[in-house]
Amino acid sequence: MDLILDIKNLTMNFGGLKALDGVNLHIRQGEIAALIGPNGAGKTTLFNCLTGIYAPSSGDILLYQPGAKPKRLNGLKINTITSLGVARTFQNIRLFGGMTVLENVMIGRHARSKSGILGAIFRPPATRVEEKAIVDKSYAILEYIDLAPYVNELAKNLPYGAQRRLEIARALATEPRLLLLDEPAAGMNPQETRELEGLLVRLQADHELSILLIEHDMKLVMNLARNIFVLDYGEEIARGTPLEIRHNPAVIKAYLGEEADAEIG
Amino acid sequence: MKYAPELKRSATIALWLILLTFPIMVIQVNTIENIVVWRWMNIAGVGTVAFVLSFLWQIYQHRKTESPLPVSAHLPAFQRLLADPKLYRPMLIFIAAFALVFPFTASHYQINIMSTALIYIMLGLGLNIEVGLAGLLDLGYVAFYAVGAYSYALLNYHFGLGFWTLLPAGALLAAFFGILVGFPVLRLRGDYLAIVTLAFAEILRLVLENWNALSFGPSGISNIPRPGLFGIELTLEQSAVYMYFLLIALCLLTIFVIYRLQHSRIGRAWVALREDELACQAMGIDKTRAKLTAFALGATWAGMAGVLFAAKTTFINPASFTFMESAMILAIVVLGGMGSIVGVIIAALAIILLPEYLRVLGDYRMLLFGAALIGMMVFRPRGLITPSSRTYVFQPSEHQERT
Ligand SMILES: Nc1ncnc2c1ncn2[C@@H]1O[C@H](COP(=O)(O)OP(=O)(O)OP(=O)(O)O)[C@@H](O)[C@H]1O
Ligand SMILES: [Mg+2]
Numbered sequence: 001m002d003l004i005l006d007i008k009n010l011t012m013n014f015g016g017l018k019a020l021d022g023v024n025l026h027i028r029q030g031e032i033a034a035l036i037g038p039n040g041a042g043k044t045t046l047f048n049c050l051t052g053i054y055a056p057s058s059g060d061i062l063l064y065q066p067g068a069k070p071k072r073l074n075g076l077k078i079n080t081i082t083s084l085g086v087a088r089t090f091q092n093i094r095l096f097g098g099m100t101v102l103e104n105v106m107i108g109r110h111a112r113s114k115s116g117i118l119g120a121i122f123r124p125p126a127t128r129v130e131e132k133a134i135v136d137k138s139y140a141i142l143e144y145i146d147l148a149p150y151v152n153e154l155a156k157n158l159p160y161g162a163q164r165r166l167e168i169a170r171a172l173a174t175e176p177r178l179l180l181l182d183e184p185a186a187g188m189n190p191q192e193t194r195e196l197e198g199l200l201v202r203l204q205a206d207h208e209l210s211i212l213l214i215e216h217d218m219k220l221v222m223n224l225a226r227n228i229f230v231l232d233y234g235e236e237i238a239r240g241t242p243l244e245i246r247h248n249p250a251v252i253k254a255y256l257g258e259e260a261d262a263e264i265g
Numbered sequence: 266m267k268y269a270p271e272l273k274r275s276a277t278i279a280l281w282l283i284l285l286t287f288p289i290m291v292i293q294v295n296t297i298e299n300i301v302v303w304r305w306m307n308i309a310g311v312g313t314v315a316f317v318l319s320f321l322w323q324i325y326q327h328r329k330t331e332s333p334l335p336v337s338a339h340l341p342a343f344q345r346l347l348a349d350p351k352l353y354r355p356m357l358i359f360i361a362a363f364a365l366v367f368p369f370t371a372s373h374y375q376i377n378i379m380s381t382a383l384i385y386i387m388l389g390l391g392l393n394i395e396v397g398l399a400g401l402l403d404l405g406y407v408a409f410y411a412v413g414a415y416s417y418a419l420l421n422y423h424f425g426l427g428f429w430t431l432l433p434a435g436a437l438l439a440a441f442f443g444i445l446v447g448f449p450v451l452r453l454r455g456d457y458l459a460i461v462t463l464a465f466a467e468i469l470r471l472v473l474e475n476w477n478a479l480s481f482g483p484s485g486i487s488n489i490p491r492p493g494l495f496g497i498e499l500t501l502e503q504s505a506v507y508m509y510f511l512l513i514a515l516c517l518l519t520i521f522v523i524y525r526l527q528h529s530r531i532g533r534a535w536v537a538l539r540e541d542e543l544a545c546q547a548m549g550i551d552k553t554r555a556k557l558t559a560f561a562l563g564a565t566w567a568g569m570a571g572v573l574f575a576a577k578t579t580f581i582n583p584a585s586f587t588f589m590e591s592a593m594i595l596a597i598v599v600l601g602g603m604g605s606i607v608g609v610i611i612a613a614l615a616i617i618l619l620p621e622y623l624r625v626l627g628d629y630r631m632l633l634f635g636a637a638l639i640g641m642m643v644f645r646p647r648g649l650i651t652p653s654s655r656t657y658v659f660q661p662s663e664h665q666e667r668t
Contacts, residue, residue, distance in 0.1 A: 051547060082549035090547075096540035099533075102657055107537045111549025113530055117558065120529030121522050131530070135657045174549050 003064050004029045004178055004210045005050075010059035012045055012234075019045040021234040022059070027178065027227075029064075032204055032211045034225035036218075036245075038254055041231040043214045044091055047180050051088050052078040063178070083111045087176035089167035091183045091214070097156030101147060104155050104166055105138035108173025138173060145169040145199065161192040165199070172203075178210045179203075185217045193220060200224055222246070230254070271323040278456060279316035285460070286311055289467060314592055317635050319456070321599060322402060328647065364513055368506045376505045380577055382617040383512035384570050387519050389597035389609040391566025394523065396595065397604035398532060399559035400539030401451070402459040404591050405466025408446070409439040409564035411473065411586035413571020418486040418581055419479075428492040432572050439568020440561040447560040451553065454542075466591060473583040485582025489575050508577050515573065519566060520606060526562065527606070528655060535559050536604070600641055602648025611649055 005027040012020040019042045027033045035043050049056045050073065061073040063084060073081055087108075096104050113134055119127035142148045145165050150158055155166060164184055171179060181200075185193045197220055203209050215221050221228065222242040230238040230245060232254040238245060245251055290311055293302040368376050388410065395401045416435040420426045426434070450461050473480045480486075491504045492511060499507060526532050534555045537545040546552050575581050597616055601608030620633075641648070 053543065053547075077551070078543075078546035079549045079551050082547060088547060090544065094541050094544040096537050096544065098540055099536060100655075103533060103536075103655075107533055107545070107548045107550070110530065110534055115530050117526070117531060117562070120531050121525050123525060127529075134530070139657075170548065 002029045003027065005064070005212070006060075006062040006070070007046075007050070008060045008062070010046070010049060010061065011057045012042070012049055012054060013057045018234050020049065020056070020231075023231065023234070023236050025229050025236070025239075027210050027212055030204065030208045030210055031226055032200065032213060032224050033227045033229065034213045034215060034221045035229050035231065036215065036221055037231035037237075040233075042234040043231055044182055045234075046231070047088055047182055047214065050081075050180065051086060052076050052081045079111065082174050082176075085175065085177035086180065087171035087174045087178075088180035089164070089171055089182055089184060091186065093163050093167060095155040095163055095166055095170070097154065099155060100152050101142065101150045101155055101158065101166060102135070102138055102152065104170050105141055105173045106134050108170045109134045109138060111174050141169050141172050145172070146195075161188045164188060165196070168199070176209065178212065180212050180214075182214045183216060184213070185215055185220055193217060196220070197223060268320075268324065268327075271320060271327065274323060275316050275320040278319045278460075279312045282315040282460070282463075283308055283312050285464075286467070289471070311588075313635070314588075317639070318404075318592060318595065319459075321639075322459075325599070325603070325647075368509045373502055373505055376509050377577075378618065378621045380505070380509050380512050382614050383509070383516050384574055384577070385594065385597060385617050386516050386610050386613040387512075387566050387570040387573075388594045389601065389613045390519050390523050390606065391563045391570070392594050393563075393598050393601075393604065393606070393609050394526070394535070394566075395559050395563035396598050397602075397609075398527060398539065399535040399556060401556060401559060402455065403462045403560075403563070404459045404588070404595065405446075405462035405464070405469075406563070406567055406594055407586045407588070407590040408462075408466035408469045409443055409567030410571040410574070410590065411466075411469060411583075412439045412442045412564075413568030414575040414581045414585070415473065415480060415486075415571070416568070417572040417575045418489050421489060422486060428490065428572070428576055432569060435572035436565045436568040439571065440565040442568075443561040443564030444557055447557045451556040451560065463588065463591070466586075467588065470583050470586050473586070480583070483582060483584070485580060485584075487580040489579045489581065491579060492576050508573075512573060512577075515569065520610075523566075524606060527604075531555070531558060600637075600648060602645075602650040605648065605650040608648050608650030 003026050005025075007023060007025040010020050010023045010025075011018065023042075023046065025033075025035070025046075035046065037043055045054065048054045050061055052073065052075075055075045059074075062070040063073055063086065064070045065084070071084060073084070073086075076084075096107065099107070113130050115127040115130050119130075139148070139151065142151055145168060147162060147165055147169055150162060150166075155163065158166060164187070168179075168181065168184065184200075185196055188196060200211060200213075201224070204211055213221065213225060225242060228238075228240060228242060228245045229236060230248070230251050237250045237254060238248045240248070287308075290307040291304050293304055295302055367379065371379070388406070391409075392403065392406045395403045395406070413435040416438045417428070417431045420431055420434065421428075446462070446465050450458060450465065453461055474483050476482070491499070491508065494507055534545070534550045537548065537550060538552065538555050538559075542552060545555075574585070578585075593616065597612045598609060600616065601610070601612035
């Protein structure tokens, strides 16, 4: 299978701290991969480098595009990377709290629509058609994610699990080819986690979407991911299938050294 | 004490501003008598205004993050009125009738202050784009107003260009100035943006005051022509009425344009930018561009208002463009409810008309002003009108196919 993302030798320094130290990671088209590791391992930092929030200190992040040369993402602007088809959710939920659920998703359509100031003022047919398409498409996404009942609620009033799903809905609205999920199950109850698992499987199947998942819920990771990368102190300590990771001594040591209650498998 | 950290922060900011503006606000060199005048009273003014404004802003931010208000509940009676066509249609008709009849029944003086209020409505709505929608706290909005006014006065003086040419030209020049200032300034956020925009406006005012060759200095420019009406000679009274209707028309234009902008792809991007800058960028919005458009569009209305102001008063000098003006316009936006068009209109009318009609209290105007603002923030922290979120229509059934 073809690659969609190839990260080579990625290093990120914060002053003296090496949050990422020569990390290699790749994702194949249409695959769910997972990135795990103890707290502070550098997982979110990797997402931030990947989405343009940080400019990596060194290394390459290559995004493969159909029928074009691979694009180097290092140092591009956040919104440019989004338009290239990489979308993400945030570990600490960052919804637009004062906007409605539908509007949150509509914002996600920004990168895929184009009417400007004059369009806004004169509202020509093209703008009206586009605006209607934004509303309809956003609503369709909400239905798909089972958030339709909340459509006109303010985002900040949603229950926690629904907020996590709204983050995914909003990311989907940007029409990504690669979806980055930062601990989507954090704070969810077992029922919600199971639903999330179903949703992610559905997503990947329906859209040929490639997903990179950061998650501490090992059951979810083992069920979903074909390929798992393990970080510890910014270094990659293991990679492989769920079965290989489960029995990898370095992984067990990293987790047990960090938090005794973490269960691998 | 619930707001102790905010109070402390505001006090620090006020102190900073006092220090920062000390040379400008306090020391005055009188070159005629060769003495230095120390205007200590100004410190109190700067300090109080900075303190109150920054405190209000922080409370607003604070409430914004923790307000538990659900979307439709708790709407005050007044706002339900606005939501029901059966109720607001007759009200609109009444207001329209009043606006039409007003200049023919009111005195010259009253028409003039109403015209001033209309200019402030335009200013408030313009600043509302920057502060209310995009969340860019601009304390130097008056600079764009000055650019508009001086564009009209100077281009007319030097090149004899007319009002109707210079109205759009002044607006465009102000927008251009907005972009020029915006580039370096918009990297900053929150309080820092506020202080730098304030400084820019002060610099512009000082330039206007001192560059005599360009701006005629503190003595200003007089005999600025009033707008023409197909070459018809108008008496003073007639031209005031004409100006009034001109302003009504332009206010309606402003309301229309800003309403449309607010409910567009761009308007949504501004609000998202205000809510969360990082998430907004991650949704594919170009932050710099969104901020610059907000700044430039806000400036456009200030520029237009500036041209109108110059044409209305026929005399301008730098004293009309002090920080007090910026503060006043900002107060209109805050009082009206950030992001609400109707709120801003009501607040502009209240802030400009009330002191005029309550002349008795003239000297206590600022005191009343501060007290009213604080009272507002305590009882209606989100302004007179809480901007309601829009509900959209869609056809659920058609979209059974998966996205
Ligand atoms: N902007 C920053 N400046 C300085 N240090 C940072 C910054 N961002 C992250 N770090 C540091 O980098 C390291 C990795 O942090 P990161 O957030 O990537 O961990 P993580 O793997 O996502 O952890 P968690 O599972 O808790 O979310 C931490 O030591 C963190 O303190
Ligand atoms: Mg993290």
